[in-house]
Amino acid sequence: MLRAWDINFQPEFTAGRAVYLQIGELIAGEIQRGRLLPGTALPGTRELAKQLGVNRKTAVLAYEELLAQGWLESQNTRGTFVSSRLPESTPTAFAPAAGSQVEAPGFRWQDPFEPELLPVVPPGALVFNDGTPDARLAPVAALASAYRRVMQGRGRRNQLGYDSPLGSLPLREALSRMLNQDRGLNTTPAGICLTRGTQMALYLTARLLIQPGDVVAVENPGYPPAWQTFRLLGAELVPVPVDDEGLCVDELEALCARRTVRALYLTPHHQFPTTVTLKAARRVQLLALAARYGVAVVEDDYDHEFHYHYQPMLPLASADPHGVVIYIGSLSKLIAPALRVGYVTGPAAFVTALGRLRALVDRQGDTVLEQAMADLIDEGEIKRHTRKAHAAYHVRRDALADCLRRLPGNLVDFELPAGGMALWVRFRADVNVEEVAEELARRKVVITPGSRYYLAGPAANAVRMGFAALTPQELAHGVEQLGAVLHRYRS
Ligand SMILES: Cc1ncc(COP(=O)(O)O)c(C=O)c1O
Structure with missing residues (x-):
């Protein structure tokens, strides 16, 4: 009789993934590396469980998985063996490999898109987005x-x-x-x-x-x-x-x-x-x-x-x-x-x-x-959520409005919107909103100048400030930073 393979090391299993899958990957890996050859006998499930310190059911599941994938075959009463017809694991190259990913297409083509100018969001920044909901709710x-x-x-x-x-x-x-x-x-x-x-x-x-x-x-x-x-x-x-x-x-x-x-x-x-x-x-x-x-x-x-x-x-x-x-x-x-x-x-x-x-x-x-x-x-879960979010956003709209109204110097102006998830905040004409946005980003607060929402004509000196995704405390912190940046425009 063939000698059964001995596991001569103790694997460490990663938490959060099914152990039987990890055992399966371990054995499949040994087969792929050629350390377990076709025809090699594997220990019975009781023995495998003992060697690996897992319960027997886990060992059974691992073998079932490997049998289903074709790595192992079972020969009735003789036991479980490395399959004599292994699943194809390495495809055959038909020509030298291309190396790294090709940058420019080798076919006739016109990219319809302008290069994308994504706003820079510093890690951990507080973002006044353009009005997205609070996924935390x-x-x-x-x-x-x-x-x-x-x-x-x-x-x-x-x-x-x-x-x-x-x-x-x-x-x-x-x-x-x-x-x-x-x-x-x-x-x-x-x-x-x-x-x-x-x-x-x-x-x-x-x-x-x-x-x-x-x-x-x-x-x-x-x-x-x-x-x-x-x-x-x-x-x-x-x-x-x-x-x-x-x-x-x-x-x-x-x-x-x-x-x-x-x-x-x-x-x-x-x-x-x-x-x-x-x-x-x-x-x-x-x-x-x-x-x-x-x-x-x-x-x-x-x-x-x-x-x-x-x-x-x-x-x-x-x-x-x-x-x-x-x-x-x-x-x-x-x-x-x-x-x-x-x-x-x-x-x-x-x-x-x-x-x-x-x-x-x-x-x-x-x-x-x-x-x-x-x-x-x-x-009725969506109705319940809507009521909850509605109440929270109502409070947040008012909180942002209050904070902005308290900014000294008549530097900002807005109409309280009857609804929605953002305020359209206009800045005094001499405030350079682009510069304010840059300086705020250095303070880890992100706003997006409203000029990007204009297709033509002069843009309002404004910013769309989303309030829904931020708590009243976060809103207050963001506006405090804005106030600090606006300080030099006060005179
Ligand atoms: C005007 C407008 N329409 C639609 C959407 C929502 O788009 P989507 O459903 O693709 O997330 C947004 C979100 O920012 C929006 O501002």
């Missing part, structure tokens, strides 16, 4: 258990296979109910396409709408990631100004009279970045105008839930009998940006085509996450 325990239930098939739903490109039906049903009840829309689940956040919704929408050379009207200032998407697809962007009542619809009307406008992209609820809510009269005028000229109105309602003063105005999509509005929403602002769930609704035929396009890009979304989200909505 996210209902992670509830989400994790819903996710686990779906993965393990213990919930009502267990679908790990291919699904509709429009997204998981339970979530479309839950969102349809929510949009109809809370936002006055008139959707059906078949008329909603789930996406991985607003950004993908914008890309799919733009891809279906835009032909190279088409004119797309956008708010100025506005949301650059949306502009970049339209531009990539060949659109010509035309800026339309924003004042204290939101988009200047008269200006849009003048543009439509001059040129064929394919689409308008706007953020009417809390305008990005100025936070202004588009007034009712302008909404009526805009919808009539879009219907008259056949303009697609892409309504980005990115932070609908967070409105603090009065009943929020319903979206444009709630009053659109002509089918001109394409309505985009997201759970990024409601829960956390990393949970990529967004949605598009609009004219049914358009949504059907979105689903077909989506299938070509991504086949379908994260079905497990979508089903877990549907469970959280059905269980």
Whole structure:
């Protein structure tokens, strides 16, 4: 009989990883290195367990794993052996290896993107972002258990296979109910396409709408990631100004009279970045105008839930009998940006085509996450979280406003926004916001000058200061640093 292999060393197992997998990797490694040759007998599970100081069940699991992967074979009553036909572990080179990763493509190609200018965020810095939620408040325990239930098939739903490109039906049903009840829309689940956040919704929408050379009207200032998407697809962007009542619809009307406008992209609820809510009269005028000229109105309602003063105005999509509005929403602002769930609704035929396009890009979304989200909505968890986050952000908005008002010297000015997750803070004309941002970064506080939100014309001397992701203490610290940097402008 062949002598069984002896383990003549004591391995150290890493905490947090299944021990049977670590034993499996150890034995597979010995085989790969040629220290265990095909046909070598392995100790029985009882003996292996004793040698490694683990329980027998762990040794059994390790062998089962290695047998399943083809490293070992079992010969009935004779025992367990290193397989005579090992799994292929090193692919055969057919030519000399290429060496390091090639930098420049060897094919004809044009990079459509400008070099990316990412803001420098010093480690440990306090960041006034442009209005993202506080992921520390996210209902992670509830989400994790819903996710686990779906993965393990213990919930009502267990679908790990291919699904509709429009997204998981339970979530479309839950969102349809929510949009109809809370936002006055008139959707059906078949008329909603789930996406991985607003950004993908914008890309799919733009891809279906835009032909190279088409004119797309956008708010100025506005949301650059949306502009970049339209531009990539060949659109010509035309800026339309924003004042204290939101988009200047008269200006849009003048543009439509001059040129064929394919689409308008706007953020009417809390305008990005100025936070202004588009007034009712302008909404009526805009919808009539879009219907008259056949303009697609892409309504980005990115932070609908967070409105603090009065009943929020319903979206444009709630009053659109002509089918001109394409309505985009997201759970990024409601829960956390990393949970990529967004949605598009609009004219049914358009949504059907979105689903077909989506299938070509991504086949379908994260079905497990979508089903877990549907469970959280059905269980009332999302409503509970919304109330909690709403209350926290309301306090934070007021805390930031109070801190800024206490800055001496009339150096900053802002309108308290009725909702949203950021303030649009204007600085006195002589304050150089770029320099202030640089000096603040040295003090480990990050702000982003508002000039980047302008497509054309003179930029306001302003900064969009997100408050939702920072506690009142963090906000106070950030503004204290800002006050110190602004000191020299006081005279
Ligand atoms: C205007 C606007 N739209 C949409 C989003 C959300 O995008 P997403 O859902 O892709 O995270 C943001 C987030 O910053 C935003 O500012």
